[in-house]
Amino acid sequence: MSSAPVLELQGVTKAYGDTPVLRGIDLAVEEHTAVALIGASGSGKSTLLRCVDLLEEIDDGDVLLDGEVVTDPSVDPVPVRRRLGLVFQSFNLFPHLSVLDNVVLGPARAQGMARAEAVSRARELLERFGLGGRASDYPDRLSGGQQQRVAIVRALATRPRALLLDEITSALDPELVGEVLALVRELKEEGMTMLIATHEMGFARDVADEVCFLHEGRIHERGEPARVLSAPSQPETQRFLRRLLEAGRV
């Protein structure tokens, strides 16, 4: 665990039928750093995150977690997923469970933690992120921003090595985006390792140590956020950012 990146992708390739989605992605996320994936819808960002969490099987290449290959067909995906946290665009909270039980389920069932301990840790986490008062509410009683914050806490409760965030603000009303991004900034300051697919360029600039521009399944440009976002060198990146600018999204 000394020098190997927490997450590493080597030539990851994935197609749905005849449609290639990822065409050889190389990527590394070092410990305590955050890498942002930007690019148009359909450029493969979500698929990439799902492949890293082994929710999709890749066709070629490998994903390494702490230096060890996890995409070998002989590897059981369940224990690998326990070491990663994934937050979805559409929250995917469990509607039949209270906020507290949403957070408790992972540690108690997947990691075999005693329920009492899982509950007290879940309460602590909810308290810390300003959700202590909502512990016994059901998800449909919460605002979108609160739901997404609960989803992040749920992922954190399993103490993941790295957090994968899949466009976590795209389904939110504009006025609710801020509270979710503030939480992620806080996690970054605490040193959480993160791979973030996002449409929020300002957020990518603030939080990420590296930005990767994904286009048609390839990383066309990568580098310091400030450089990539204000002085992109590739024509595809320039076109993408110009379109965002015209739409008033930057």
Place this chain on the structure above:
Amino acid sequence: MDGRSGGRAGAALSTDRRAVREAARRRRAQRGAAISALSTVVVLGALAALILTSKGWPTVRETFFSWTAFKDSFPDVLDGFWLDIKIFVVVEIAVLVVGLVVAVARSTRSPALFPVRMLGATYTDIFRGIPTILCVYLIGFGVPALELSGVPTDPVVLGGIALTLSYSAYVAEVYRSGIDSIHAGQRSAALALGLTPAQSTRFVVLPQAVRRVVPPLLNDFIALQKDVALVSILGPLEAFRVAQIEASSTFNYTPLVAAACLYLLVTVPMARIVDRMQARTQLRRGGVAPV
């Protein structure tokens, strides 16, 4: 809602318009109530007149609605009905369990479980395709004919088994539609937490699926409550059978009407419960918070 008139700081004009609208709304409501009352009286009156003035009514009243026959037969029919209730309760519980097992078996994806899926599919195809009455016949008379030791021969038990097999096939499909209706993102989220596929089904998919299919399940149970009478063809003295015997010995059909009343006594409340639950689900789907 009505106490808000005049609350707003609007002009006098808008208050006038409000009064006009409210008066119109009241008139509309009154007219609606009057029309529905009148049409009910007319329709029911016509029906009653038609029946009561028919040539055969005096005979029908005597053979189907005789108060003395009702009083004489009711205790025996009620006794028989207890057997219906017992069969119904036991079969209902068995159906809930067997149906769920079949539904989960059919929803598995592991290649090793292919024979389980195939068995489940064959089972539902066969038992949904056979009329329940035939199923009761075949099992009720066929199984004892095998003369196997250890196999039940009590017609009540065999009838119960036949009903269970028949209804579990329907109920399995109801469960399965519930399982299929749970968004794929729920399963992804469970797996992403590190739950095994079996745990994801057990703790995330099934609880939501079962909740979603409670109204259609209860609907199937209303049907089951009535179909318990089919067990009578094997001989047990349940309500319908008792009523039949009484009717044929007195040449008066009132006991059958008594039995019908008893069935209604359990199915109608069940139907109202289903209505209430469906209304509640509707509210929830519409985004209105349930209280």
